Amino acid sequence: MTSILLEILYFWKMKLLLSFFLLFPLLLLSQSFEKGEKLFVDGKYNQAQLVLENYLKNNPSNLKALEYLGDISAYNKVWDKAISYYKRLKTLKPTEANYFYKYGAVLAMKASEISKLKALGIIGEVRSSFEKAISLNPKHIEARWALIELYLELPGIVGGSESKAVKYSEELREISPVDGYLSLGHIEEYFKRYPNAEKQYKRAILIGGSKICYQKLADLYKNKMNQPDKANKVWEDFKNKKK
CATH class of the missing domain: 1.25.40.10 (Tetratricopeptide repeat domain)
Incomplete structure (x- = not known):
């Protein structure tokens, strides 16, 4: 019984890790846009430009960017x-x-x-x-x-x-x-x-x-x-x- 529970827990742990690694790039991209947006709102246009241009490489159709x-x-x-x-x-x-x-x-x-x-x-x-x-x-x-x-x-x-x-x-x-x-x-x-x-x-x-x-x-x-x-x-x- 303990062995089966351990296997189930291991399975879900691996599944969560896999989900994390799959979502991690998306989280980074989201944070990248938010960072660029904040820099823009703060009037730091040159810094915002660098961040948003990099973000746009993977999101070429993002209207706001x-x-x-x-x-x-x-x-x-x-x-x-x-x-x-x-x-x-x-x-x-x-x-x-x-x-x-x-x-x-x-x-x-x-x-x-x-x-x-x-x-x-x-x-x-x-x-x-x-x-x-x-x-x-x-x-x-x-x-x-x-x-x-x-x-x-x-x-x-x-x-x-x-x-x-x-x-x-x-x-x-x-x-x-x-x-x-x-x-x-x-x-x-x-x-x-x-x-x-x-x-x-x-x-x-x-x-x-x-x-x-x-x-x-x-x-x-x-x-x-x-x-x-x-x-x-x-x-x-x-x-x-x-x-």
């Missing part, structure tokens, strides 16, 4: 690498709006640093990526901001258009009134219609009252309208509001 590595590459302005990661993401999960938005954003950043002739070849993909993000998520705020900036910066001959920028600003106002007024203020400021921009930023302050709203108005007074006293007054109002 790919996104973190894309974000790190974008932060470091390694545009081609960021483009590659986001392209893989939107291929793996073509229903995620943010992947298309981030892909379009890094494409746009690359376009801003290459020759105008080469940039023209990718502007269409930049635009379509932002539009795709909106089609997947009709309430996507960042993609609309990106399209506003795109239509403002592009020359008219290749698609630049104030009316299209205003169209997306109006859509923003339906989703987020603060973003709507801020974006319209930005458009007015871009075309040097400063009194109109002032009105829009004041509306944003009334509705939202966030620091960015006050900052946009203060910067307008200080840098564009040469009215530093008004800029100081805006910041005083903001400080008093916080009390």
Whole structure:
């Protein structure tokens, strides 16, 4: 009886050991990802990159690892690498709006640093990526901001258009009134219609009252309208509001 019990215990011991050795690599990989994620969250991007790149070798389709590595590459302005990661993401999960938005954003950043002739070849993909993000998520705020900036910066001959920028600003106002007024203020400021921009930023302050709203108005007074006293007054109002 004792012999049989010993054999059973030995059998289960070996089975547990085998299970442990089979699961051990998976546990290490899981810990590796968690370590990389923590480093990323802590802003230790270079260390996070090394850990996550190593993790990705055995998990090439892990969406979160790919996104973190894309974000790190974008932060470091390694545009081609960021483009590659986001392209893989939107291929793996073509229903995620943010992947298309981030892909379009890094494409746009690359376009801003290459020759105008080469940039023209990718502007269409930049635009379509932002539009795709909106089609997947009709309430996507960042993609609309990106399209506003795109239509403002592009020359008219290749698609630049104030009316299209205003169209997306109006859509923003339906989703987020603060973003709507801020974006319209930005458009007015871009075309040097400063009194109109002032009105829009004041509306944003009334509705939202966030620091960015006050900052946009203060910067307008200080840098564009040469009215530093008004800029100081805006910041005083903001400080008093916080009390």
